[in-house]
Amino acid sequence: MTVKWFFSIENRYLPPIFITLILLAGNLSFGLLESFSRTALAIATSMLFEVALGLLMYKKVPNFASAYISGISVGILVRSPEFWPYALCSAIAITSKYAIRWRGRHLWNPSNLAISVMLLLVPEFVATLSIQWGNTIWPMLIVWVLGSLIVYRAKRLHITATYVASFLALSLLRSAFTGDSFLAEAAPITGPMYQLFIFFMITDPKTTVKPRWAQCLVAFLVAVAEMILRLGENIHAPYYALAIVGPIANVIEIALTTKTNKTKPVAKQELAAA
Amino acid sequence: MRRGFVIVLFIALLTAPLLYKRSLARRKAAAVAEYGFTMAESAQAAGIRFNHKAPTLDPKLDHIMEQVASMGAAVSVVDFDRDGWDDLYITNSGEGTRNALYRNMHDGTFRDVASEVGLADVNSRETGVSMGAVWGDYDNDGFEDVFIYKWGKPELYHNDGGKHFTRVSELAGLPQWVNANTAVWFDYDNDGKLDLFLGGYYPEDVNLWKLKNTTMMPESFEYARNGGRKYLFHNLGNGRFEEVSEKMGINSRRWALAAVTADFRGTGYQDLFIANDYGVSELYLNEGGKHFREVGKESGIGAAPKSGMTASVGDVLNRGQYGVFVSNISEEGILVQGNNMWMPKAGAGLQFENMANALGVELGGWSFGAQFGDLNNDGFLDLYEVNGNVSLDQNRSYWYDYSKVAGGNRAIISDAASWPPLKGRSLSGYQQKRVWINDGYGQFKEVSQLVGVKDRYDGRSIVLADLNNNGALDAVVANQRGPVLLYKNQVSAASHWIEFQLEGRESNRSAIGAQVHLFWNGQQQLQQVSGGSGFCAQNQRRLHFGLGKVPTIEKVEIRWPSGRIQTMAGLTADKIYKVQEPL
Numbered sequence: 001m002t003v004k005w006f007f008s009i010e011n012r013y014l015p016p017i018f019i020t021l022i023l024l025a026g027n028l029s030f031g032l033l034e035s036f037s038r039t040a041l042a043i044a045t046s047m048l049f050e051v052a053l054g055l056l057m058y059k060k061v062p063n064f065a066s067a068y069i070s071g072i073s074v075g076i077l078v079r080s081p082e083f084w085p086y087a088l089c090s091a092i093a094i095t096s097k098y099a100i101r102w103r104g105r106h107l108w109n110p111s112n113l114a115i116s117v118m119l120l121l122v123p124e125f126v127a128t129l130s131i132q133w134g135n136t137i138w139p140m141l142i143v144w145v146l147g148s149l150i151v152y153r154a155k156r157l158h159i160t161a162t163y164v165a166s167f168l169a170l171s172l173l174r175s176a177f178t179g180d181s182f183l184a185e186a187a188p189i190t191g192p193m194y195q196l197f198i199f200f201m202i203t204d205p206k207t208t209v210k211p212r213w214a215q216c217l218v219a220f221l222v223a224v225a226e227m228i229l230r231l232g233e234n235i236h237a238p239y240y241a242l243a244i245v246g247p248i249a250n251v252i253e254i255a256l257t258t259k260t261n262k263t264k265p266v267a268k269q270e271l272a273a274a
Numbered sequence: 275m276r277r278g279f280v281i282v283l284f285i286a287l288l289t290a291p292l293l294y295k296r297s298l299a300r301r302k303a304a305a306v307a308e309y310g311f312t313m314a315e316s317a318q319a320a321g322i323r324f325n326h327k328a329p330t331l332d333p334k335l336d337h338i339m340e341q342v343a344s345m346g347a348a349v350s351v352v353d354f355d356r357d358g359w360d361d362l363y364i365t366n367s368g369e370g371t372r373n374a375l376y377r378n379m380h381d382g383t384f385r386d387v388a389s390e391v392g393l394a395d396v397n398s399r400e401t402g403v404s405m406g407a408v409w410g411d412y413d414n415d416g417f418e419d420v421f422i423y424k425w426g427k428p429e430l431y432h433n434d435g436g437k438h439f440t441r442v443s444e445l446a447g448l449p450q451w452v453n454a455n456t457a458v459w460f461d462y463d464n465d466g467k468l469d470l471f472l473g474g475y476y477p478e479d480v481n482l483w484k485l486k487n488t489t490m491m492p493e494s495f496e497y498a499r500n501g502g503r504k505y506l507f508h509n510l511g512n513g514r515f516e517e518v519s520e521k522m523g524i525n526s527r528r529w530a531l532a533a534v535t536a537d538f539r540g541t542g543y544q545d546l547f548i549a550n551d552y553g554v555s556e557l558y559l560n561e562g563g564k565h566f567r568e569v570g571k572e573s574g575i576g577a578a579p580k581s582g583m584t585a586s587v588g589d590v591l592n593r594g595q596y597g598v599f600v601s602n603i604s605e606e607g608i609l610v611q612g613n614n615m616w617m618p619k620a621g622a623g624l625q626f627e628n629m630a631n632a633l634g635v636e637l638g639g640w641s642f643g644a645q646f647g648d649l650n651n652d653g654f655l656d657l658y659e660v661n662g663n664v665s666l667d668q669n670r671s672y673w674y675d676y677s678k679v680a681g682g683n684r685a686i687i688s689d690a691a692s693w694p695p696l697k698g699r700s701l702s703g704y705q706q707k708r709v710w711i712n713d714g715y716g717q718f719k720e721v722s723q724l725v726g727v728k729d730r731y732d733g734r735s736i737v738l739a740d741l742n743n744n745g746a747l748d749a750v751v752a753n754q755r756g757p758v759l760l761y762k763n764q765v766s767a768a769s770h771w772i773e774f775q776l777e778g779r780e781s782n783r784s785a786i787g788a789q790v791h792l793f794w795n796g797q798q799q800l801q802q803v804s805g806g807s808g809f810c811a812q813n814q815r816r817l818h819f820g821l822g823k824v825p826t827i828e829k830v831e832i833r834w835p836s837g838r839i840q841t842m843a844g845l846t847a848d849k850i851y852k853v854q855e856p857l
Binding site: 035056057080081082084085088091095096098100117118119121122123124125126127137140178179183184185188190193233234235236 | 276277279280281283284287288290291292294295578605606607608609610611612630631636637671673674675677678679681682683684685686687691692693694695
């Protein structure tokens with residue numbers, strides 16, 4: 001991949017390409033997936049719902065990039081020996097974009113909401129990716145470097161950086177609270193689940209607030225909420241933290257923006273968001 | 275209108291899993307009447323009063339002691355005195371504790387004779403503590419000898435006529451120290467003498483009582499290759515063994531927890547299946563007794579890494595083919611690996627697919643030992659699985675802290691010092707056991723609570739054996755830091771059975787590796803004599819077949835390890851047949 005080619009690709013296609021590369025490399029080298037068929041089911045369901053609901057609501061086939069990334073995220077992050085949770089999780093993710101909207105914007109990151117719902121409703125069938133890919137540092141470094149390049153290209157590196165810095169600083173604080181070593185507290189962020197979380201979930205353009213300073217503030221608040229949940233020994237703290245803080249931030253922004261900008265036609269905004 | 279439809283769809287999607295769970299619960303309740311057996315815990319009444327104690331390892335591990343010292347409770351079945359009644363050997367793991375050999379007194383009770391025969395005092399800080407034992411007549415004198423594997427020095431004891439045991443480890447040429455959790459007897463080259471596989475868990479240069487450093491933990495939760503080495507001891511026939519693992523192609527440092535052998539391809543040679551913790555399973559194909567070739571990945575069993583804890587072989591669909599059950603970890607919402615039920619695919623080549631989900635045996639908690647056996651004599655193999663990792667404070671869980679390090683980088687997870695302290699919390703403790711009944715139509719139903727299996731100890735090793743010679747498979751469970759349980763099985767008299775006690779002559783005398791293919795009432799089932807299966811366990815040597823309500827036996831084919839095929843006809847149900855290999 002040349003630098004010129006890399007910088008010429010449209011922003012919205014970078015994450016799907018990157019996440020696909022992670023998936024292929026991870027599975028071929030470490031067999032990280034439950035199976036390709038489950039991931040394929042998640043992606044197919046996601047795209048099917050996107051097409052059906054896009055046609056139903058706007059009579060137009062939406063761009064597939066968003067649905068693809070939701071499906072593949074579900075396919076990687078959800079761990080279940082069953083097939084149906086992959087399909088259901090993807091269906092919930094995509095449907096949520098169309099069902100839960102306020103003033104033309106959806107509030108939750110779709111895959112974050114869907115995974116949180118699955119973890120709450122059917123924990124006996126579903127867990128999330130919680131282990132390393134392989135046992136060497138190289139896969140981790142490659143993902144971090146490439147991921148950073150992509151979010152930099154998408155002008156969202158500050159969100160990732162704020163979150164990582166906050167997580168590490170708060171790990172120190174947690175370590176002081178719990179008495180566990182700093183390494184133990186910081187260990188989760190070295191795992192692949194966090195790589196997907198910090199590069200794709202918290203940076204999702206559709207569900208993050210607009211001003212740069214506010215994006216950093218929200219990333220910090222997600223890390224704080226996560227710390228509180230972690231002190232309560234909640235294993236899925238990052239998902240729940242984003243599911244709580246993300247929509248609150250969006251609601252505040254939408255409320256403030258629509259007060260000052262009531263002239264923008266909602267229908268056009270809706271189509272863009274979908 | 276359209277928006278309304280989408281909102282209704284969204285709500286329907288959210289409620290779908292709850293409806294699914296309700297329908298599953300209804301299906302379970304509806305099946306109660308069909309089982310045809312009950313199990314009653316009766317260890318105390320039978321004279322089995324044994325409590326397992328765990329070791330106290332190096333103080334550097336104090337903060338996670340219960341998690342590290344979480345294995346060692348094991349049970350194996352043997353008729354050590356050749357009186358025709360199965361006895362039980364049970365291991366302990368506390369330093370200075372004693373193992374027990376419960377002699378079957380023929381009246382439903384047992385008496386511990388381990389001290390009298392010299393098999394009790396084997397656990398110490400200096401020589402290590404027991405993890406399990408497997409029995410095999412390595413010198414073909416007619417009496418079963420015992421190999422005790424430890425976190426420490428492995429020991430071989432010769433059975434002197436069923437009256438006493440003599441330690442012969444040095445003569446046999448066993449290594450000084452192996453941190454092993456699995457061993458299995460089998461005659462890999464069919465020379466009539468039993469060989470021995472021994473699988474290391476922690477590396478053999480680690481003395482868990484005198485740690486040089488704390489970086490002795492697995493380097494990854496699912497991709498670890500820094501465990502103990504494997505040993506294959508070839509029986510030279512004069513009480514000596516030669517270690518040939520590398521020469522024979524068995525060269526792995528995965529964290530082995532269970533091994534089982536079976537002739538998966540019908541070659542007449544025993545292949546070796548290893549279930550590994552922190553990684554994928556391995557399948558070593560036996561190439562004519564001359565070499566082993568690892569085919570885990572290409573056969574399908576080595577694709578997705580999990581936490582293999584047990585390995586049990588059974589012809590669960592009555593097709594004359596073996597499947598392999600491997601237990602893993604499932605903890606609600608945290609780590610749902612699911613068990614593996616590897617079934618051979620139809621067609622050319624040895625390919626397996628995981629049918630645990632389809633068969634209904636995938637979710638078993640933090641699973642350990644499991645065994646196949648026809649518990650209700652209906653003609654189909656059932657599956658009994660024990661589970662539960664560390665049961666301490668019932669209201670506080672270590673899972674959150676465990677998940678932090680399990681997801682951490684190699685430098686973090688491999689160092690015990692990085693692991694947060696357990697502080698008396700449980701890690702998948704107090705779990706409900708699983709008794710899965712095979713309905714004969716490709717589905718297993720979980721019935722533990724309904725048939726009387728209600729304990730919540732940390733189960734490790736389970737064996738199935740007809741301890742009363744009455745055609746019902748009883749279950750004996752060894753629990754970590756807990757009592758040994760004996761579940762006596764009461765089976766409906768309407769269901770019939772047949773059992774085969776084999777003795778090799780040209781083949782090894784224990785007949786390990788011999789296969790019995792039973793044809794009855796238009797059905798078939800294949801079973802083999804095993805030199806160890808499950809987790810740190812060994813079932814009865816005798817093969818037990820349930821026959822259901824119509825016991826019309828057509829024929830029996832026995833394939834001996836020597837290659838000899840023996841056919842028997844005119845057999846009647848509800849009998850134990852003692853069969854010697856014809857010469």
